[in-house]
Amino acid sequence: MKVTELVDKLELEVVAGPFEREISGIYVGDLLSNVMARAQADDVWLTVHGHQNVVAVASLTQVAAVIVVEDFPIEPAAVQKAKEMEVTILRTPMTASDLIRKLFELGL
Amino acid sequence: MQEQILIQSKIEKGDFTRGGEVSSSLKDILRKLGVPSDTSRRVTIVTYELEMNIIIHSLGGEITVLISSEQIKVIAEDQGPGIPDVEQAFQPGYSTADDFVRGMGFGAGMGLNNVKHYSDQLTVETGQGKKSKFIASVYF
Incomplete structure (x- = not known):
């Protein structure tokens, strides 16, 4: 599944990107x-962190997208860095467990 | 092949905003050199953890990464204050990080453990009040 499909289906907030990637895991x-x-590369990574080091880790691990759960705050500097490094950051009010259930339903 | 420097970079104490930059640059270099992805992944993890270790725990330092036909060697040197008990520092879950650092998802006592796990050979020179030097090798 592509990141844009996930954004549409789960009504995720797009914070940076999406830089089109295929998702293969969680x-x-x-x-x-x-x-x-x-x-793993091409995972979606669910976290509560919204600081710059998340962008560095996302870039190094080559995850397809970061999804910040429970509407945790995301630092403006992190958003800027994500755009520069082409790291997709999404956000949702859902908890990680609720989001995982939905990701399973979508076949991930 | 004689040992060649891939990257050499100074790292400032507490500079979280630049955390991971050396590892990111290194990763690009390894990809351009055609280094196998598993080797690249291991070297990147080791470099990232040593980079963050300097930022979180030291007074500042430097990372140098060398390549030869046999291995990639990551050398992390800092200006102290040194590790009093190395064995304890490598115990999973052991950490001296403060709450601020832990709040960002660091300092859970897994970093040095990752360095050991993903390198083929590791030497550490340190001690209370001394500079620390880590040499981690990943073989091809």
Whole structure:
């Protein structure tokens, strides 16, 4: 599934991007070292963090998109950096668990 | 092939806004060189963790990454204050990071553990009140 399809189907807020990517999996986590080690390229990464280091980790792990859950705040500097590094950042009021249920329903 | 420098960069204490820049630049260089993706991934993880370790815990330092036909070597040197108990520092979950750092998703005691896990060889020179030097090698 493409990121734009996901945005439409789940009514996600587009914060940066979308830089069109195909999604193949899901990773959930807020400890950045774990994300570095475990997230796979083309995953969507669900987190509560909205700071610049999230953009760096997303770029390094090559995730398809970051989805900030529970409408957590996202720093303007992070948005700017995401645009520069072509990292897609989306946001939703949903909790991670509710979002995962919906992602499963969509076949991810 | 003689050892060549791929990247050498100074890293400031507490400079979170630039956290991951060295690793990102390195990743681009490795891709252009055609380094296999698994090797690149391991080197990138090791470099990222050592970069963040300097930012979070040290007084500032420098990362140098070298390549030869056998390996990619990541050298992280800092200006102190040193690690009193290295064995403890490598225990998963052990951390001296403050609440601010933990609040950003760092300092959960997994960083050095990742360095050890993803490198083939690792040496650490440090001690209370001393400069620290990590040399992590990832073999081809």
